[in-house]
Amino acid sequence: xxxxxxxxxxxxxxxxxxxxxxxxxxxxxxxxxxxxxxxxxxxxxxxxxxxxxxxxxxxxxxxxxxxxxxxxxxxxxxxxxxxxxxxxxxxxxxxxxxxxxxxxxxxxxxxxxxxxxxxxxxxxxxxxxxxxxxxxxxxxxxxxxxxxxxxxxxxxxxxxxxxxxxxxxxxxxxxxxxxxxxxxxxxxxxxxxxxxxxxxxxxxxxxxxxxxxxxxxxxxxxxxxxxxxxxxxxxxxxxxxxxxxxxxxxxxxxxxxxxxxxxxxxxxxxxxx
Numbered sequence: 001x002x003x004x005x006x007x008x009x010x011x012x013x014x015x016x017x018x019x020x021x022x023x024x025x026x027x028x029x030x031x032x033x034x035x036x037x038x039x040x041x042x043x044x045x046x047x048x049x050x051x052x053x054x055x056x057x058x059x060x061x062x063x064x065x066x067x068x069x070x071x072x073x074x075x076x077x078x079x080x081x082x083x084x085x086x087x088x089x090x091x092x093x094x095x096x097x098x099x100x101x102x103x104x105x106x107x108x109x110x111x112x113x114x115x116x117x118x119x120x121x122x123x124x125x126x127x128x129x130x131x132x133x134x135x136x137x138x139x140x141x142x143x144x145x146x147x148x149x150x151x152x153x154x155x156x157x158x159x160x161x162x163x164x165x166x167x168x169x170x171x172x173x174x175x176x177x178x179x180x181x182x183x184x185x186x187x188x189x190x191x192x193x194x195x196x197x198x199x200x201x202x203x204x205x206x207x208x209x210x211x212x213x214x215x216x217x218x219x220x221x222x223x224x225x226x227x228x229x230x231x232x233x234x235x236x237x238x239x240x241x242x243x244x245x246x247x248x249x250x251x252x253x254x255x256x257x258x259x260x261x262x263x264x265x266x267x268x269x270x271x272x273x
Contacts, residue, residue, distance in 0.1 A: 026117050026122065030113070030118060030127075034127060034130030049138050050141050054142060057146045071210070077149065080205060081152050082152075082237065083205030083233065084142075086200070086225070089228075090167065090225065093132065093135045094174055094175035094178070096134050097178075097179055098175035098179035100130070101127060102188055104179075105179070120267055121267075132165075152236055155236065159244065166228075166254075166255045167232070167251055170255040170258050177265070180271060203229040205229055209221075
């Protein structure tokens with residue numbers, strides 16, 4: 001009878017679950033996979049949004065700042081940076097969630113993910129976490145250039161962190177929802193160009209809504225992206241066109257509503273069909 005440990009291990013059959021030790025949790029594995037997915041196309045996924053945002057900062061913030069007066073005691077460049085940061089957060093977070101989930105559904109490998117040890121809420125959380133990491137990288141690079149160019153500071157850092165995290169969660173969950181419901185890539189891109197971009201520009205990125213006629217001020221307050229822009233501006237500049245508590249509360253209410261809708265779709269098993 002052989003006493004070779006390897007042979008004895010084979011004869012004994014497969015190991016039980018108690019013998020298996022994972023190198024990383026399935027959740028972290030999925031977050032890592034999502035991160036590697038957009039890092040492989042970093043020129044488009046990371047550099048593109050950074051360059052487009054910085055061009056706005058450079059052209060509007062540096063050139064027009066000499067000719068356009070901003071509300072309060074800040075330059076026009078400082079006034080628009082918070083709104084541009086909000087727009088970058090929304091675009092990047094949305095695109096990451098929606099393209100990742102749509103590709104998984106289209107190529108049918110979403111079934112492999114759902115058949116793994118991951119629970120449905122872990123899959124959702126991993127997609128959102130990866131989108132938030134991508135947004136953090138984008139915003140960090142944008143601010144690394146925008147701060148020296150405009151001289152903007154952060155008046156309420158704690159508030160800014162809460163507002164930015166809420167905006168990231170809302171945009172990422174909106175992207176996941178669109179990725180779950182979209183039927184073609186045209187649907188994915190049309191939402192960004194027909195919904196996010198117009199609502200962002202109409203949310204007060206380049207102007208104060210107090211400069212608008214009364215009726216358009218009311219219309220602006222219905223725009224959910226208006227509250228995200230205002231929350232970011234309050235965090236950076238200390239004040240904006242809205243109440244600080246109301247803006248932060250509505251940002252997180254939007255994040256919770258979109259998260260609940262997204263959770264309902266994942267929990268229902270609709271994505272497995």
